[in-house]
Amino acid sequence: MGEIRKCKYEELDDVIELSSFAFQYEANPDIIANIRSRLKPEHIWGYFDEDKLVSMASLLPLEVMIHNQVFSMGGVAGVASWPEHRRKGIVKQLLKKALSEMKEKEMTVSMLAPFSFAFYRKYGWETLSEYKKYTISKSHFPKIKSEIGTFIRYRKIQDCWQLLNEIYEQYTAKYNGLLKRDENWWFQRVFQEQYNIQVYYNELGSPEGYLLFKVKDRQMNVKEMVFLNEKARTQLWRLIIQHDSMIEKVQLTAPVDDPLSFVLSDPTFEQEMNSYFMMRIVDVEQFIREYPFYASGVKQQFMITVKDEFAEWNDGLFDIQIDENGKARVHKVSFCAQHEMVDTSIHCSIQSLSSLLSGFQSVETLYQLGKMDGPEEQIHHFGFLIPKKTTYFMDFF
Known part of the structure; x- marks a missing residue:
């Protein structure tokens, strides 16, 4: 069995060697110096087999703007494995560790540049932007x-x-x-x-x-x-x-x-x-509490069932109450009480909820595509409270 842990400073050469191989760049002295100046061992999760680095994923503490509000964001980068260790579920374990750390550090969203959109959709990320x-x-x-x-x-x-x-x-x-x-x-x-x-x-x-x-x-x-x-x-x-x-x-x-x-x-x-980039909500409760809904002047209540197989704290039924100023109170309904309300709630995956609240897709599109289900009037009413703004991303990590 391998070990998942943070990398050490003396292991940065191994990180650069794996990175240059996986991302196919020439590790000349100038490039190595530039990369080393940015690397922080405490940001890199590694999977080690007998103390040899075989797979890794970096977690960058960043911030992102959504509806003019700053959200703490975990940027996933540098995900790589040596070929002989691929397709063994190691990256899945690293992503799981990274998500747990994000929740612990109150990073409410996560973003990444995918090598494969289909691969990261399996773990809850969804398209954030196009250009x-x-x-x-x-x-x-x-x-x-x-x-x-x-x-x-x-x-x-x-x-x-x-x-x-x-x-x-x-x-x-x-x-x-x-x-x-x-x-x-x-x-x-x-x-x-x-x-x-x-x-x-x-x-x-x-x-x-x-x-x-x-x-x-x-x-x-x-x-x-x-x-x-x-x-x-x-x-x-x-x-x-x-x-x-x-x-x-x-x-x-x-x-x-x-x-x-x-x-x-x-x-x-x-x-x-x-x-281009993908995003996922890391913590549904915390994200919705911080989210600036449209100030309708009237108090609103919604029951939303979220499916998130990769982050169990997001998987379940949420009671969301939005006040007249667009500020939300939210709590996860206990498992015992869920069966009484789940049939009348809005249903969606963490991918669809992330896409909706980021602004990449509208509630109308998600409903038409079958990505959001439940009482139609409630779905469209919820969508009305979400401000409209185009998504865009200019950077890379």
Whole structure:
């Protein structure tokens, strides 16, 4: 029998060796130094066979924005096993350990970048976000004549990360699922590579957008294009167009609700839709207590039966009372009392509940697909109390 425990500092070389093999990157000295600077042994669960690391999963303590509210989030990353130890249920055990730690540390949600959506759905995670990937040739660039405001170029992230973060945090109000970033995240994650940094200031001198990008082989690759209003978006595009003597095309990503194809005179540029990160509610009771429901002015009560085979504390019937201000009280109904109320409750899996409350799917869609069952009027009434906002995720871990 193997042993599951946190890794030790002297085992970080084994972690990097497994990571470089599993994720197929060249572990040269610069990459190793960069990875080692980010690794914390206390964040890494390992499965050891006779003190040899054979499988691992990292748990990162992060925060995510949902309806303008900060939620404590456990980021699952670096899940890997040596091939000879795969398909033995080891990763399942590591995920179970990680979820238990998340609950203990009051991390109410968890997110990850899946190698397989089907694999992680088995354990309660569900799609959080999608994004559009644009490849736009120079001939499709918009025609922008007016010049409003100014741009300032920053050479070093040290000189501007707080400014970028200020703009970014205002941008997070538009979407559900964006990370709350700190200084380390900007330095170690956003700027793992060197980017050109341009900040847009409006005519009154207030910063309203920024562009992080690279130009190589006559193509501009935009890492982040963040804007607070349409005027700022237009001027960021003007900046891109100003590179037309150097580039033939630009590549960038955008939220699924981005209206660029409607804005451009010729919308026949290359667009891809991609599924991205996944999320699951770690603790139904705590998450719903913190969740900002719509303030209807009337007290509401709902009985919801949640199916969660991987986190038994979420599996069962919940009595949810939402006051006139959208604040919820919730408790899990005892097993003895469940049989009297379960037939009249709303039924859904932890995946469907996560998808609904994150904003990725509507209650109408879940009901039509048979992912949510029960009294139709109650289901739609519950859906009415959930604020509407598009999900989006820009980072990676």
